[in-house]
Amino acid sequence: MTGAQGQDAAGSDDAMAAKAPRTARGRKTLRALLDAAALEFGERGFHDASISAITRRAGVALGSFYTYFDSKDAVFRALVTDLSAQVRDHVAPAIQAADDGIAAERAGLAQFIGFVRRHKEIYRIIDEAEFVDAESFRRHYASTAERIEARLTAAAARGEVRGDVSDVHAWAIMGMNVFLGLRYGVWDEDRGVDDVADSAASLLRDGLAPRGREGGDGGR
Numbered sequence: 322m323t324g325a326q327g328q329d330a331a332g333s334d335d336a337m338a339a340k341a342p343r344t345a346r347g348r349k350t351l352r353a354l355l356d357a358a359a360l361e362f363g364e365r366g367f368h369d370a371s372i373s374a375i376t377r378r379a380g381v382a383l384g385s386f387y388t389y390f391d392s393k394d395a396v397f398r399a400l401v402t403d404l405s406a407q408v409r410d411h412v413a414p415a416i417q418a419a420d421d422g423i424a425a426e427r428a429g430l431a432q433f434i435g436f437v438r439r440h441k442e443i444y445r446i447i448d449e450a451e452f453v454d455a456e457s458f459r460r461h462y463a464s465t466a467e468r469i470e471a472r473l474t475a476a477a478a479r480g481e482v483r484g485d486v487s488d489v490h491a492w493a494i495m496g497m498n499v500f501l502g503l504r505y506g507v508w509d510e511d512r513g514v515d516d517v518a519d520s521a522a523s524l525l526r527d528g529l530a531p532r533g534r535e536g537g538d539g540g541r
Contacts, residue, residue: 340389351389353379358400363442367397367449394454401450401457404443405464411436422476423529426469427522430498434514437506444507466491473529482529490529497521 342348357378361370372393376383390396412432419425437443450458470491476482498521505517 342389347388350379350381350385353381354386354389354396355400355403358396359404359440359442359446362397362400362446362449366445367393367453372396397446397450398454398457400446401454401461404440404446405461408433408436408443409465409468416472422472422479422481423522423526425472425476426494426525427518430501430521431514431518433498434502434506434517437502438510438514441507444503462495466495469494480531483531486529494525497524 342351354375357375358370360378361375365374370393372386373383375396376386386396390399412429415428415432416425419428447458447461450461466488470486470488473482473486473490473494477484477486501517501521505512505514
C-alpha cells in the first residue's frame with residue numbers, strides 16, 4: 322500500500338543506497354523520478370511502462386535515470402519501498418497524537434484513506450509488486466503489520482486493549498485497513514473518512530476490549 326523515510330525517498334534498498342544522491346539537486350531529481358514512476362506505473366502498469374516515459378514525466382534527461390537506477394525493475398523496487406515509507410510517515414503524527422491504542426488505529430486508518438484518495442495509484446503498484454518483486458511486496462505488508470503489532474503490544478501493556486494481542490490481530494487490522502482503503506479510497510468516496518474510521522474503531526474497541534469488559538460497555 323513515498324517521501325522516502327520522511328525525506329527524499331531513497332529507501333533502504335542496497336542498490337538505492339549505493340546511488341543515493343549527495344546534493345540537494347540530486348535529491349530533487351531522484352524525487353522527481355520516483356514521483357514520475359508512481360504516475361507511470363500507476364496509469365500503465367509495470368509491463369507497459371517505460372523508462373523514457375518516466376523521464377519525460379519527470380522532466381529530466383534519459384541519461385539522468387541511470388545515475389540513480391540500473392533498470393525499470395530497480396526503479397519499481399525503489400518505488401515500492403518509497404511508497405511504503407511515505408504512508409508510514411504520513412500516518413505517524415496522527416497515531417502518535419492519539420489518546421489511546423484504539424484511537425491510534427482509528428487515526429492511522431483515517432490518515433491512510435486520505436492518503437489513498439490523493440494517491441490512488443498506490444494500490445495498482447503494490448498489487449503488481451507481488452509478481453514483479455515478491456520480496457518488496459512481502460516486506461511492505463510485513464513491516465506494516467510489525468508496526469501495528471508493536472502499537473497493540475504497547476496498548477496492552479497500558480491496559481487499553483486485551484492482553485493477548487498478537488501478530489494475528491495485527492494482520493487482521495491491516496487486512497481491514499487495506500480493503501477499507503480500496504473501497505473508500507480508490508473505488509468510491511461516498512462515505513466520509515471520519516465515518517469509515519469511526520465505524521472501524523468501534524469494531525476494534527469492542528473486539529479488543531480488555532478481558533472482563535466484553536459484552537459490557539465494549540471497553541469504552
